[in-house]
Amino acid sequence: MTKRTLLRGGTVITAQTVGEVLPDTDVLIGEDGTIEAVGPALDAEAEVLDVSGRVVLPGFVDTHRHTWQSVVRNVASDWSLTEYLAGLHTGLSKYFRPEDTYAGNYLGALEALDAGITTLVDWSHNLATPAHADAAIAALKDTGMRAVFAHGGGSRQWGAPLPSPHDHPAEDARRIRDQYFSDNTGLVTMALALRGPQFTTPEVNAHDFELARELDLRVTVHVGDGYWGKSGPIRKLRDDGFLSDRTTYVHCCTLGDDELQMIADSGGTASCAPDVEMQMGHGFPATGRLLKAGVRPTFSIDVCSSNGGDMFGTMRTAIGMQRALDNAPSVDTGEVLERIDLSCGDVLQFATLDGAHAAGLDHVTGSIAVGKAADLVVLDDRSLAMTPLNNPLGAVVYNAHPGLVRDVFVQGNRVKKDGVLVGVDYDRLRSTAVASRDYIVGEMPEAHLDGSWHPDLATQQ
Structure with missing residues (x-):
C-alpha cells in the first residue's frame, strides 16, 4: 500500500484524448497506487505535493528496447546495420555473462525511469542460458518500474545462417512463464x-508463433x-494465419501499403x-504511413548501444522527420499547406496511451484517469526553456528533456x-556498469572505446 498523495495545482496532460490539457488541476493518488480523483481544488486527507506551474503527464511507454546493451552504450553510434550485427550480435554479445545481463538491464531500466519512462518493453534477445534470462528479469523487478519482459532467445537463434533453422527456445520460455509470470x-x-x-x-516461424x-x-x-x-513478412503471416491484435510490429519502414492495412485490419x-x-x-520511419492505414504508432528507443535512451529525443526525431515528409510534396509543387x-498532441499520445495499448497495458496505464495506475511524471518548472508555459504540449515535445524530470x-x-x-x-551503479563493460570489451581485443572502432566485417563470424 502507498500513502495517499495529492498533486496540487499542476498543468495536467491527461492523454485520455489527443491534446487534452487541464490547467490548475489536482491528481489524487490512492493508497492502492491508482488514481482516485482528477479535478480542481480537490479536498482529501493526503500528503500534498505542490506542483503548481509544473506539467504533470502520464509516464512514457517505450515499446521496444534492447536494454541489455546499456553497458556498451554508444559503441554503435557511428555504425551501419551491418556493423551493428557484426559488432554486437556476433561480437560483443557472446561475452555477456548473466551478471552482465543484469547490469545492462538494471542500468538501462533505471535510465528509462530517470527520464520519465515508466513502462518498458524489454526486447531481450541475448539470453544465452536460463541464468541470463533470470538475471534480466531480476534486474527489471529490482528497479520498481513497470516492464514487459519480451523473451527473445539468444545468439543461436540470431546468428547465421539466415533464415534461421533454429526454433525459439521453447523449454526456457515455458519455464519462465510458469516460474515468474503464471498469473499475468x-x-x-x-x-x-x-x-x-x-x-x-x-517451419521455424510457425513453431515460434504457435508457442x-x-x-x-x-x-x-x-x-x-x-x-x-521488402520480402512481404506481413503477407506471409496473413497466409499462415498468424496476424493478431496481440502482436506489435516493430519498424514497418519498408512494408507495402497493403501490409500496413493488414496490420490495421487485424487490430x-x-x-x-x-x-x-x-x-x-x-527506411524512413513509418509514422505517417501507419496513421494513413489506421494504425496508431508507438515509440521505441531500440538500440541503446547507438542512440540516447529518452523519449523526448525520440519524439523530436519522429515529429521532425514526419513533418518533413508531409511538407516535401508542397516543396516540389509550390503548393502552400x-x-x-501531425500535432504535438498526437506525438505525446503515441508516447503514452498508444504505447500502453501496444504493450497490452492500456487498461492499466498510459493516461491520467480515475482507476488507472498512478504512473506519473512531473516536469520541473524552473527551466527557462519552459517559461512561460504557453503551449504545454509543444513544450513537452520540443523543449523538455530528461533533466527536467523532477518526480x-x-x-x-x-x-x-x-x-x-x-x-x-549511484556510485555502485556506475562502478558495476563500468566493470561489466570492461570485462565484455576486454574479451574482444579489437574493440576500442574512443569512438574509432568499426567492426571488421571480413573477420566476424
Missing part, C-alpha cells in the same frame, strides 16, 4: 520477442526493416524507432523525488 499480474509481465518470417524458415499461442502471450516482432522488410499495433531506423538504413497534419511515480510509488531516483546507489 505484477509490475513485470511477459511477452515473446520473435524473429518472424524475415529471419526464420517458414506464443500455447503460452497465451503477446508477440513483438521485427518487420519492414530495410531490404529484408495489430506498431512500434517506430526513428533514430535507429534512419541511422541503420531501415494550410495546416500541419516519477509508478503504481503510486514515488521512485524519483526532486530529481533523484529513490533508493539507488
Whole structure:
C-alpha cells in the first residue's frame, strides 16, 4: 500500500484524448497506487505535493528496447546495420555473462525511469542460458518500474545462417512463464520477442508463433526493416494465419501499403524507432504511413548501444522527420499547406496511451484517469526553456528533456523525488556498469572505446 498523495495545482496532460490539457488541476493518488480523483481544488486527507506551474503527464511507454546493451552504450553510434550485427550480435554479445545481463538491464531500466519512462518493453534477445534470462528479469523487478519482459532467445537463434533453422527456445520460455509470470499480474509481465518470417524458415516461424499461442502471450516482432522488410513478412503471416491484435510490429519502414492495412485490419499495433531506423538504413520511419492505414504508432528507443535512451529525443526525431515528409510534396509543387497534419498532441499520445495499448497495458496505464495506475511524471518548472508555459504540449515535445524530470511515480510509488531516483546507489551503479563493460570489451581485443572502432566485417563470424 502507498500513502495517499495529492498533486496540487499542476498543468495536467491527461492523454485520455489527443491534446487534452487541464490547467490548475489536482491528481489524487490512492493508497492502492491508482488514481482516485482528477479535478480542481480537490479536498482529501493526503500528503500534498505542490506542483503548481509544473506539467504533470502520464509516464512514457517505450515499446521496444534492447536494454541489455546499456553497458556498451554508444559503441554503435557511428555504425551501419551491418556493423551493428557484426559488432554486437556476433561480437560483443557472446561475452555477456548473466551478471552482465543484469547490469545492462538494471542500468538501462533505471535510465528509462530517470527520464520519465515508466513502462518498458524489454526486447531481450541475448539470453544465452536460463541464468541470463533470470538475471534480466531480476534486474527489471529490482528497479520498481513497470516492464514487459519480451523473451527473445539468444545468439543461436540470431546468428547465421539466415533464415534461421533454429526454433525459439521453447523449454526456457515455458519455464519462465510458469516460474515468474503464471498469473499475468505484477509490475513485470511477459511477452515473446520473435524473429518472424524475415529471419526464420517458414517451419521455424510457425513453431515460434504457435508457442506464443500455447503460452497465451503477446508477440513483438521485427518487420519492414530495410531490404529484408521488402520480402512481404506481413503477407506471409496473413497466409499462415498468424496476424493478431496481440502482436506489435516493430519498424514497418519498408512494408507495402497493403501490409500496413493488414496490420490495421487485424487490430495489430506498431512500434517506430526513428533514430535507429534512419541511422541503420531501415527506411524512413513509418509514422505517417501507419496513421494513413489506421494504425496508431508507438515509440521505441531500440538500440541503446547507438542512440540516447529518452523519449523526448525520440519524439523530436519522429515529429521532425514526419513533418518533413508531409511538407516535401508542397516543396516540389509550390503548393502552400494550410495546416500541419501531425500535432504535438498526437506525438505525446503515441508516447503514452498508444504505447500502453501496444504493450497490452492500456487498461492499466498510459493516461491520467480515475482507476488507472498512478504512473506519473512531473516536469520541473524552473527551466527557462519552459517559461512561460504557453503551449504545454509543444513544450513537452520540443523543449523538455530528461533533466527536467523532477518526480516519477509508478503504481503510486514515488521512485524519483526532486530529481533523484529513490533508493539507488549511484556510485555502485556506475562502478558495476563500468566493470561489466570492461570485462565484455576486454574479451574482444579489437574493440576500442574512443569512438574509432568499426567492426571488421571480413573477420566476424
